[in-house]
Amino acid sequence: MNANQIINMIVRQVMRRLVNSGVNKGFDMAARVGRKANQPSPRQDDSDAGHGNSNNRG
Structure with missing residues (x-):
């Protein structure tokens, strides 16, 4: 060589x-667009999924 x-x-x-x-930083920034500053990411937000509490109409 x-x-x-x-x-x-x-x-x-x-x-x-x-x-x-x-590219990774760009995708991370694009994933944060439209979310509030202290709102958890969608992966963290599914903690109570499947327990029937997601559609609480009273």
Whole structure:
């Protein structure tokens, strides 16, 4: 391997990590749109699912 191939390999690895972290942060921000600041995520909100309390009409 010559120096150019090694440099290209390292640059590709760094760019892959940067792009992946940016995509993950973008999806996290998009998932938070429309939710209040202290409202739990949908995964945490299903704690009482299946107990019949979700449709309480009185």
